Amino acid sequence: MKNYKLVISYDGNNFHGFQKQPKDFTVQEALEAALDKLLTSYQLTYAGRTDTGVHAKQQVLSITTSDLLKDSFKESLNALVGKHIYIKKVTLANKNFHPRHDAKQRTYKYFVNTPSNYEAYNLGYSYFVKKELSIVELNLIAKLFIGKNNFTNYSKLRTDQNPLREIALSKWTKNSQYFIYTITGNSFLHNMVRSIVGVQLAAFDGKLEGKSISTSLKIPLEQRFKHVAPSEGLYLWNIKY
Template identity: 30%
Template structure:
């Protein structure tokens, strides 16, 4: 019998038309579902892939990691070629490699970085419209930068989550950076893990602070009370990109 292998892959995708990463019983419009369908045909096995995280509907990825177990003896190069031939054109596999059987893409991830893209201006960015959130108001960048520092460190982020969580809601944020070039403002967030909609609520709160409708004290209050209603609006999914996963 062929030896079992654990295959680690890196995939990029445009999440515009998908209902998120996670496979759904009532829909085939998920990233995980598309990948599993192709891999099951390739291996003639029932393949289940483990992703490093579950991106929401409409969220994109430049560097999503997943792994799967198989007895298929194709080379990793042939596997990558096969996947890129049969996956939709808005899903692309960038790397494929054999790893230790104990490796798990989610449990072994140390840090993840998300980038949120905001377009500031009166006219819409036609060619980037699917990947940026347009804000027509002027944003006070310095106030946003000062407020972003309050996220850094280990906190209970229940107030920045869209659903109640039974497990721990404590997460550590290592880095938050805001950078504006021309009309585009990017917000980069690195942490050891993220709750459901957490980055989008963090970004939405910073946008509201930039507009002047909230103050930075809002962040402290939402962290202290763990009350979602204290935080700002949830930013739209299309501006968010899973940028990197570190092991």
């Protein structure tokens, strides 16, 4: 048995998330439909699930198989998997490599458009807000999330999940087209990044106070925040091993 590492990207608009579901078409389903035509048997694992509409610049998978992958495997898989997924790299990995358990850090980026830089073709790939934003003010809010904090109010937690996560980077930048939020952490909870973005934009809009955000990260409030940014602006950007 050999273990292969795959790096892929995909357009989340065309899938109901990454993980296979009984009724909806997902990235995993598209991948497995293609792999079934190329391999006798295999086991597919992945670094993390993304929700419906969330994109990936770098998602990492592993395929454990007794089949010997030919040099043309990447090209063949790309030909079968459909135009909304792209296999960027296929390499032989250590037999014990696990894309989720071995990940040290994950980085997500969230793209926001404002009236001064919005284009219609950005629909589905960024979030349009109807007022102008301030990098300085947003970064005052963003830095509140840095460090080890309790993200109970920022996710849909399962009862067995630890809500503590450590954030190494939380920062807004701006280019000619987008306001871009970058967040790097050891791991993330379900809906956590979108909730963090939504809460920041709500605070910028005066709907939340910075003090309530700081408090919630140490002593969770009774209810999770309802401010969740839409999925189309979110990208799984990088995974560090």
